[in-house]
Amino acid sequence: MSHESSAALPAAPEGLKGVTADWSADKQAFPVPWGKAMMWIFLLSDTFIFSCFLISYMNVRISTTEMWPNPSIVFGLNVFGRDIPLFLIALMTMILITSSGTMAMAVNYGYRRARGKTAALMFATAALGVSFVSMQAFEWTKLIVGEGVRPWGNPMGAPQFGSSFFMITGFHGLHVSCGVIYLCVVAKRVLSGFYDRKGTYETVEVAGLYWHFVDLVWVFIFAFFYLW
């Protein structure tokens, strides 16, 4: 009897409820928590956004008839009386990689239910993110105030240098800043035992995915904008 009633299809709800029912129906393609699948899909779309910026940068750099400013010199820094090329950028790269490492360990400790260690590593990651954004702010100030770089021109060569630089690094910096807030919110919840009550620490891994993506984008920016 109960067999028969369960075999009959339940009436599908209409309207917005129907949309929710259809999307949450038992048709799962990816055997991962939905938050993780959605984060991956968001990151995929973000990949296309950053690619549009980097490809348009490639396009203006190919098509300009003026000299492109040499990033090695523009982003050089005088440290202890020596001019070191790309010093600040190299430091920012190391900081971001380190933050990715601490985040990966936070995810690992999360799955071991080590609440304190997870939260501490996440706060460390966020702190490294803040230092990254601060160095970026320093770099922007140096370029805008010190070297007179503007989105429409600069004294060193091709005017497109400024617009590409501000757009690409600005959008990346925005991602880092959002990531810091995101990590702090999740870390606070870790500390409060929210995920112990929820029964899963997968939110920590989802936040980790976002943070590693920010690091991933920087790898491409570092190669194409600063080293090229």
Next chain:
Amino acid sequence: MAHGHSAEAAAHAPAGGHGEGVQHPIKIYLWIWILLFVLSTFSYLVDYFQLQGMLRWSLIIIFMLLKAGFIVAIFMHMAWERLALKLAILLPPLALLVLVGLMSIEGDYTFVTRLKSFVQQVHTPGEHHKVPEYTPGH
């Protein structure tokens, strides 16, 4: 043989559908971390020693792809996901290569067009039909 198989199966088991996670030893993250440091240092040294030409571009690209690969595979756990998810996330970005190709052709075309018309601009509007030859080096 059977031993190796079971060890591999054990290593892959946690990712096989349980949302509750991948329990790797912390060591693997530390190793990848060090590896990323080394690769970043290498790509920085490419600039520091001012390598130029094909050597520079190929080294930059190789180090970049290695770093990106390790971040996605290990840090983002993509290596332990199922193939359906891997394909869904990793294949679409390949379409970007088409855009890269199109935009570099377009960039070259714009460059050549600009060289021609920038030389034209020097002349008064009345005689713009006379297209002076472009001399390289100017």
